[in-house]
Amino acid sequence: MEKKFITTPIYYINDVPHLGHAYTSIAADVWARQKRGEGSEVFFLTGTDEHGAKIAQAADKSGKEPKKFADEISKKFENLTKMLNISNDAFIRTTDPRHEKYVSDFLQGLYDGGYVYKKSYEGLYCVGCEKYLTEKELVEGKCPDHDKVPEKQSEENWFFKLSEFRSKVERLIESDEIEVKPLSRKNEILGKIKQGLDDVSISRKSVEWGIPVPWDKEQTVYVWIDALLNYLSATEIFSKKDFWPPTVHVVGRDILWFHAVIWPAILLAAEKDLPKKIFVNGYFTVDGKKMSKTVGNVIDPVELVKKYGVDTVRYYVLRDFPFGEDGDVAIERLEQRLNGDLAGGLGNLVQRVLSLIKQNDLNLNSTKPQPSGKAKAIKKLTEEFKFQEALIEIWKLVADTNKQIADSEPWKLAKEGKKQELADFLQKTLHCVLEIADLVLPYLPETADEIFKQAKSLDLKPIFEKMN
Ligand code: MSP
Numbered sequence: 001m002e003k004k005f006i007t008t009p010i011y012y013i014n015d016v017p018h019l020g021h022a023y024t025s026i027a028a029d030v031w032a033r034q035k036r037g038e039g040s041e042v043f044f045l046t047g048t049d050e051h052g053a054k055i056a057q058a059a060d061k062s063g064k065e066p067k068k069f070a071d072e073i074s075k076k077f078e079n080l081t082k083m084l085n086i087s088n089d090a091f092i093r094t095t096d097p098r099h100e101k102y103v104s105d106f107l108q109g110l111y112d113g114g115y116v117y118k119k120s121y122e123g124l125y126c127v128g129c130e131k132y133l134t135e136k137e138l139v140e141g142k143c144p145d146h147d148k149v150p151e152k153q154s155e156e157n158w159f160f161k162l163s164e165f166r167s168k169v170e171r172l173i174e175s176d177e178i179e180v181k182p183l184s185r186k187n188e189i190l191g192k193i194k195q196g197l198d199d200v201s202i203s204r205k206s207v208e209w210g211i212p213v214p215w216d217k218e219q220t221v222y223v224w225i226d227a228l229l230n231y232l233s234a235t236e237i238f239s240k241k242d243f244w245p246p247t248v249h250v251v252g253r254d255i256l257w258f259h260a261v262i263w264p265a266i267l268l269a270a271e272k273d274l275p276k277k278i279f280v281n282g283y284f285t286v287d288g289k290k291m292s293k294t295v296g297n298v299i300d301p302v303e304l305v306k307k308y309g310v311d312t313v314r315y316y317v318l319r320d321f322p323f324g325e326d327g328d329v330a331i332e333r334l335e336q337r338l339n340g341d342l343a344g345g346l347g348n349l350v351q352r353v354l355s356l357i358k359q360n361d362l363n364l365n366s367t368k369p370q371p372s373g374k375a376k377a378i379k380k381l382t383e384e385f386k387f388q389e390a391l392i393e394i395w396k397l398v399a400d401t402n403k404q405i406a407d408s409e410p411w412k413l414a415k416e417g418k419k420q421e422l423a424d425f426l427q428k429t430l431h432c433v434l435e436i437a438d439l440v441l442p443y444l445p446e447t448a449d450e451i452f453k454q455a456k457s458l459d460l461k462p463i464f465e466k467m468n
Pocket of ligand 1 (some may be wrong): 008009010011012013019020021023024049227228229230250251252253254255281282283284285290291
């Protein structure tokens with residue numbers, strides 16, 4: 001069996017989960033579910049990123065010890081994955097002592113390999129980003145993402161020789177040995193690499209809430225290095241070492257630099273195999289504005305799931321925006337999708353077909369249809385993260401099948417007692433419904449299960465064996 005390793009970023013716990021976090025997880029989940037359905041062995045990893053100044057500050061504000069704060073917020077993220085029906089195989093936390101030990105040993109390895117040196121540094125640090133910003137990146141003297149003036153910080157830190165890896169990383173991305181998708185993101189990152197790579201600081205003196213640097217206990221490991229290493233430490237902690245390297249990292253565009261440049265360089269230094277693909281998702285905004293607590297426009301995915309159901313939320317975020325591009329979220333459009341595509345389109349189709357079969361007490365041939373050419377093409381779209389296109393194609397099948405029913409008027413056949421003709425027609429239609437259910441399964445697992453369950457209640461056994 002082929003092994004596939006897919007990851008989401010591990011979520012910062014300085015904030016409560018919002019729809020942007022849910023987006024990355026849902027996308028990765030669709031891919032993971034489809035791969036499992038195809039017979040691959042999948043290791044799907046997610047988790048929480050729990051160290052760093054930002055989190056210590058947030059804990060302090062809420063009057064809690066950092067670890068206690070971390071336990072509470074991490075649980076919220078874990079609950080979100082459950083609410084969203086995310087099929088992750090493991091949930092890693094960077095405060096797990098096994099991860100902390102892994103990071104410590106790994107850093108010692110880099111140090112012993114001669115990739116780390118000490119240097120004083122002065123720069124403009126944005127706590128929101130947890131990174132130093134250059135003058136060029138500021139807008140009116142402020143961090144554009146956090147609308148805050150960065151703090152001038154000067155420290156003596158440990159640095160990783162990132163600059164040594166410039167041409168190697170550039171070549172890996174250019175040649176698609178590490179495939180960065182979509183293409184626009186690949187070009188963007190190559191453009192940045194071409195501007196040159198400075199060595200990066202991998203420790204902090206001023207941050208107490210972190211993993212101590214093993215050879216210098218006055219410093220802690222920079223939160224981003226700690227966080228990136230979750231992908232490796234998790235394979236050890238959860239006994240999945242044979243899944244290395246990652247098949248795909250799904251990441252938001254704001255963290256591509258860390259995943260496409262710093263991460264491969266660190267892995268090269270440690271002589272580890274490199275991830276095969278990095279898929280970059282766009283950003284959600286509300287009324288054109290970035291979702292943030294300060295603006296007060298954060299959409300809580302848990303509330304949405306409670307109100308509209310998990311599959312509606314999953315469907316909406318993947319159907320309304322091409323994955324990879326930014327999107328402006330609107331609840332009215334989610335409601336339209338629910339009433340139109342889901343209830344009116346798919347729901348209506350399934351109910352019509354199943355009730356006609358029930359009412360007429362038909363005994364249909366119930367073997368599962370072979371996947372059609374169309375179904376294979378749709379699965380290919382899903383595999384390539386073209387979720388919107390895949391859903392559009394699936395809903396064309398829904399519309400076609402609904403139209404066939406409207407045009408053929410099977411209820412007339414029933415009235416006229418043309419049982420054989422009716423059976424032939426419904427047989428064909430039932431196969432379409434089952435094919436659709438199979439195609440939506442990775443996207444709408446609850447709905448697909450419900451369709452299979454209802455159809456199973458007709459006692460057409462062989463079709464559903466696969467589901468059990
Ligand atoms: N902790 C780091 C990741 C470390 S991975 C080694 C981090 N965490 S985060 O919680 O801030 O973001 C997690 C993911 O959610 C990122 O991929 C980020 O791009 C995504 N999103 C956060 N807000 C988002 C939107 N408003 N829209 C879409 N995705 C966004 O970064």
